[in-house]
Amino acid sequence: MIAIEEIEKSFGHNQVLRRVKLDVPKGCLYGLIGPGASGKSILLKIIAGLIRPEGGRVVVEGQNIFEMPDIELQKFRANFGMLFQNYALFDYLTVYENIAFPLRRMTTMTEEQIRERVADRLKRVQLPGFEDRMPSGLSGGQKKRIGVARATVMQAPYVLYDEPAAGLDPVTSQRIFNLLRDEQRAAGSTVIMVSSDIERLLTVTDRVGMLYRGRLIFDGTTAEAQESQDPYVRQFVHGLVDGPL
Amino acid sequence: MSSAGSADQGAQDGEAPPQELGLVGEIGATALDLFDGARGMYSVLVRTLYYTAYGRREPGSTVHYMYEIGNKSLFFLTVVMGFIGMILVYQAGVQAKRVIPDLTLLGATYLELLIRDLAASIGALMLATRVGAGIAAEIGSMVVTEQTDALRMCAADPIDYLIKPRFFASIVMTTALIIWSAAVAFTSGMLTAYSFFEVAPRTFCNLSLIDKGDLIVGLSKCVAYGAAIPIVSGYCGLSTFGGSEGVGWATTRAVVNSSLAVIILNFFISGAGIFLFP
């Protein structure tokens, strides 16, 4: 499981996260919601150890990732897969090399095993035969799916998705969400997902947390979120115009 | 178009510059910036050297960047150095004639100046714009599209994976390109001297003033500039924030800071050269 304890983070005078405390149980698909600039993406990057918080701990499998030396943390990241908001595909590498990149850096697999694994991943995201394309020639939805393939290629026990469906049409985004849930169920991984597309996000999540102005104001099951009477949560989940937000 | 994420907005709000600093405030702020930057660059340098010892060998990538640096700059440098050679010899000739009518030592003095300073410094200023801006633009775009974060998630530290190969490629290629620049500038200077002042090429090619000190100073400048350019521009690229505006800023800063680094290093290496090889 991932335990996030009392995380504090600010940029200049702008406090982005205030004492955020959150537990994500093993095998859970956790959805993180909140209005824009509420610190969701930052929290995700802190969990991955990409940003150092001013205070608090992130404990993954009993280890506080911010107490590890840099080299150790680099190796520990083999336990994580991550999909970035802007896809973050390496634009100078082919699709094949993009997906193979984590395997090359963090495993000792042979070229044949890598080829097999990448082909399998591409089939899973329904883009078989895309190996030799360059990322610049792909559509937004295709890039996201290649990003998903790269995030899951290590079969890491923890996977983080930052806005997996932003900027996609409704049909494509529902497909992406279903794909992510199927992936998670098949691999038994622990997933944290940030999305602004609440309606579709809630169709796949087990648990939901809501960030508002840097604080975690809600944490519970998907059903609890949908029935919550908290005015902030209610307004946000149901997309109401009237309310405190 | 990828819009800047919420984090970037936060960062920009925090960085909004206070208005109307006044001239002294402006200079002070610049000094503080420079100091901060120098510290950041020093840390990039230390980490580059660390990864040189303990990092992962990336076969072929240093050669790839060497090709890229050389290929990108050869033509540009040849044109610039050719013109520089003509300008310098012409100006020097016209002025020297006013004081000493004898131009036999023109070539020897020019060659000494080229080797000691001009080839390395002007060549490096050009490379700082050409190569430095390129490095910052590439790394900066990778930062704003989160590719550097993706690299870190794959156990590939951007310093190890992006800056280290450029660092070695730049040291080797800067030295090679500067030797080439010196040759170009000398040849064009020789032709100018011949056609304007009738100095025979044989008189112009006079190596008598070159000594060990000149060569050592010139070569150490090549290495120092070659090392400084990727470190300074790599640092500027890695500290990019925001969207396309951020990349533009990073590239600008890379050009300015690597040019400044060249000028300041030149001052200190030349000064040391004077005391060590009088």
Next chain:
Amino acid sequence: MASNDDGSPGLFHTMGESLLGMAETAGGMGVLFGRILARLARLRFDGAEFMRSMYKMGVKSIPIVIVTALFTGGIMVIQAAPIVKRYGAQGLLGWGAGFGTLREIGPLLTALMLSGRVGANNTAELGTMVVTEQIDALRALAIDPISFLIAPRFLAFILTLFFSTLYADALALLGAAYAGKGLLDVEPSVFYNGLTSGLLSFSDVGVGLIKSVVFGIIMALASCHFGLAVKGGAPGVGRAVNATVVASAAGIFVLDYFVSFGIS
């Protein structure tokens, strides 16, 4: 600036492509120059934008010009030191440094530094405005981007370079005078005598200043041209900035050659 795809085209193909690219750039800059001049001649440019640009380009560049000029003056003396010692020509140090600074090094280095600080910055700003469709928004509001954005910046750029060269000259000579005292034991007063003894005339300053105006024109054109021609998001802005500094540097040296010959 030819694209280097992996399906590597032959040498001549690449050369032809770069030549075409250069011709296109030169043509684009020429057209832009004409359009800017048309606006300036009829005084149709935005005054407020001009003042803003003067502040952003001129005032903000003062620190970097000071640092560059002082160090450059020092370097000039360091480089002249062996020659001065060889001929025992302490009295000529001021003349040599003055001549080199005023005619060549002052305008050249100031232009090179400002090409990064001002030219590249301007490209980045314009490029960002193109990428975020702000230029299109101006056009949609029936505001002429040339007279509103480009012409004021063009003018401000040239003036910035002119005045920066003027005080960079003075500061570089100051740096040279004290470096001469420190390194060669040449008293600053001897140095100033060398400067004013008649070997140098106002024309040396004038040539330098004319150069600075010529450099200013080419740099301002390059920076506006590449800024407006940005395509393709953040990486496009980076590439445009890169192209600006390279074109400015090449333009500066080539024009320096022609101005040096044309004037003397």
